Amino acid sequence: MAEIIKGVARSLNFPFIFKASYDKANRTSIRSFRGPGLAEGLRVLRKVRDEVHVPVLTDVHETVDVAKVAEVADVLQIPAFLCRQTDLVTAAALSERAVNIKKGQFVSPWDMRHAIDKCRAAGNNRVFLTERGSSFGYNNLVVDMRSLAIMRKFSPVVFDATHSVQLPSASHGDEDDRSVSGGQPEFIPVLARAAVAAGVDGVFMEVHDNPKEAKSDGANAVESTKLRGMLKELLAVRRALAGVQLTA
Numbered sequence: 622m623a624e625i626i627k628g629v630a631r632s633l634n635f636p637f638i639f640k641a642s643y644d645k646a647n648r649t650s651i652r653s654f655r656g657p658g659l660a661e662g663l664r665v666l667r668k669v670r671d672e673v674h675v676p677v678l679t680d681v682h683e684t685v686d687v688a689k690v691a692e693v694a695d696v697l698q699i700p701a702f703l704c705r706q707t708d709l710v711t712a713a714a715l716s717e718r719a720v721n722i723k724k725g726q727f728v729s730p731w732d733m734r735h736a737i738d739k740c741r742a743a744g745n746n747r748v749f750l751t752e753r754g755s756s757f758g759y760n761n762l763v764v765d766m767r768s769l770a771i772m773r774k775f776s777p778v779v780f781d782a783t784h785s786v787q788l789p790s791a792s793h794g795d796e797d798d799r800s801v802s803g804g805q806p807e808f809i810p811v812l813a814r815a816a817v818a819a820g821v822d823g824v825f826m827e828v829h830d831n832p833k834e835a836k837s838d839g840a841n842a843v844e845s846t847k848l849r850g851m852l853k854e855l856l857a858v859r860r861a862l863a864g865v866q867l868t869a
Contacts (some may be wrong), residue, residue: 623673623843626828629849633856638696642826645837646682647702649802650791654836659686663693670695678721689718693711699751701725704736707775707802711804714743721749721779721803726756730768737776738817749777751825752816760803762787764812779823782809787841804814804841806832812853817858824855 623639625772630637640657643662645655656662662679669678681687684705697713699706701723713720722736733750740748750772755761764785772778787805813824827842829835835842843851 622673622828622830623669625830625845626674626848627673628850629845633849633852633864635852635856636823637671638676638678640698641666641669642680642837643690644682645679646680647700648837656837659689662836663689664786668694681709681713681775684708687712687716689720696721698751699723699736704728704733707739710736710739713738714745714748717745719747719749720745721751723751723753723781724768724772726762730765730771731773734775743849749779749781749822751781752821753781756789760788760790762789763815764817766819768850769816769821773822774821779825780821781825782815782816783814783825783827783838783841785812785842787838802838802840804838806841806843809841809843810854812854813851814858817855820862826851 626639627637643656644661648655657665666677669675670693677693678696678698679690679694680698680700680847681690682700687697697721698721699710699713702725703709704722704725710722720740724733737748752768754764754845757763760783761771769778769780786805786808788805790802802804816824827838828845828848829839829842830845832839832844834840
């Protein structure tokens, strides 16, 4: 996937950072696939970085993992559910790697300033935020586009176009089955275009060559064959916005 995405991104002169998780530690069900683990996951990420020649980003869930992850990853990501964990944010900041903090579904955009302050207080100004939707009742998310402008006042902002259409634990399962998140992938292009028009600094998307067979987030992933068309649309929006600003 890294090679496929790099090829598409390079052909459109689109900057690209590859993201994958060595451990999906916040899966809803104990029966859900979590990933290859720290050692094997970092081996794969190092291979991607060295052979595909792209920067890599991955999540860190525990402070004890930060040092090892920082040896491989160019960007350390704080998961949304952990965005208020001071020790984890501080440890990631002290690694001297760039830090991406995902905005918790339960956190207001203005309160994310405190997460940024924790990182900067540790001496690391290479920090940005990722919007991934806010809880809207049970098993649903909504994106408040105002949050993008609010957070950009104190940090660069990336928009997660795929997790924002997630329906958390939509398939509740029963005592003999696992709970699985659903999604509405048909809205990924809509929200991505809106976020670019709002002026975000980057867009995150889960991409898979066969989303139905993905072990995680398949219900809200972009099929790889549709990636080029989506990126071309985003570039068109960005260029149109730049034209409006130049003529204003």
